[in-house]
Amino acid sequence: MDYCKYHPLTPAAFHCQHCDIDFCGHCINEDPYRDTQRCFHCQQDLDPLGARNSAPPFWRRLQETFHYPLQAQPLIFIALISFLSALLSFTPFAMLGVLVLSGIMMKYCFSCLESTARGQLNPPDITTAYEGGVALMLSLILILVLMGGAVVAVGLYLGPTAAGLLATLMVISLPAVMINFAMSENLLFALNPLNSIKLIHTIGLPYGLLLGFILIMISSVGAIGGLFGSQISVLSLGLQSVVSNYYTVVAFHMMGYMLFQYQFELGFVAQTDEDSEARSDRDRLLAHIDVCVKEGQFGKALKLFSEGVHKYANDRELFEMCFNFMCATKNREHIGNFTSSYLQLLQDQGRPELVRGVFKRARDVNTEYQPTDIKLRVHLARDCHDSGDFMTAIKLINGLHKQHPEHPLLLEAYHLMAEAMEQVPKMAAQLPACHKLIAQLKKQTAAAPVQKSPQKTRPKPTVDSAPKPTLELEPVEPADGNNNDLPPIEFR
Ligand SMILES: [Zn+2]
């Protein structure tokens, strides 16, 4: 069994000939318009591996196979059909009755084959046997008559050896004929020896095993029949019929399973319930990113994330994944701009409690990162101050009066800075300057008419285009000159 390159515990469902990679159903790019599957790397169509790769071979699940008809509904159905046929065979309508009842039974067996071929490993509802049983039975009888007729004709013209050989070939090809008939519902297609040869050649050895099991079952029907005594009665006939019908269901289930396993090679595409659910564009994008990350193609993954956050600008989960990716890859270059968008999204979606954690992680990657939005910075500074991180609070406010000289939040921001400085002994020297600036801001606020703070809209999320915000910080040596943790504070 082959496994997905990116999910080593998941059986592969597709193969890319170009890249020589096996994929599971998650790691592929399905094309909803063409109903095909493509490779994320080379965009070529993928070969489906079918269930042959994921489903265990039928001889490994013999117990389940023989338990298949042992459920209340099919068992009652088999018993009912068997005893009714036994009963009818003692009446003048024997031929017609047996034809109709066998037709119903065969219809049910074909339903078992078809539902198994679709990957359903439980017997279908018995209501599937109601319609079309007689027509099906007539088709099957026609198949047997034509095959038998061919043997007789060969016997007459070419002698008994040739007839015996042909009969053997017919027995060997009978399951193939049945599978082809179930697959095509076309008598001529099923009877064409070339199609039988193709099927047997495609399945190979497992077909021989299937045939072996069918022959064992047929011979055991005769052996079990002997146990019921030589006297012909409704009971003995009924019991023999139960056994042979039970084996027939098992045999058709086996044939269906073979069709399920080799569906791709046989050109039969089983429509399972899983297939019908198409993934959204977003889920496909995430699958693509997953594949790129596991291949170490971080640049490509970043580009896909960038497209994703533009397209799904309110998708917090996607933003979080992108942010985690940038932190994990220590993307110093882009994390700043992206974090500003992400933080704004968190604010907009009413998750301010997450803001500080995100900011801190962004700072771990890029120690110089500052959010661009003044409201966000003051909010963060307040948060840091309240949780005892005074230095970060000071750094967040530092320089705001230069970047937003008229902003109404400045006064509050520098009050906060003064409060934080009082808690840091090393900043004491800078405190008077801060108070001076506060006084200036007070004057400025009193002189200016009250302005509503401008409504900021969230900047378009970006990971690669916008230039980094430039902070004009004049490098000022800290008061004691030996603490690298202190920011150059400016008040002029
Ligand atoms: Zn996978």
Ligand SMILES: [Zn+2]
């Ligand atoms: Zn490929």
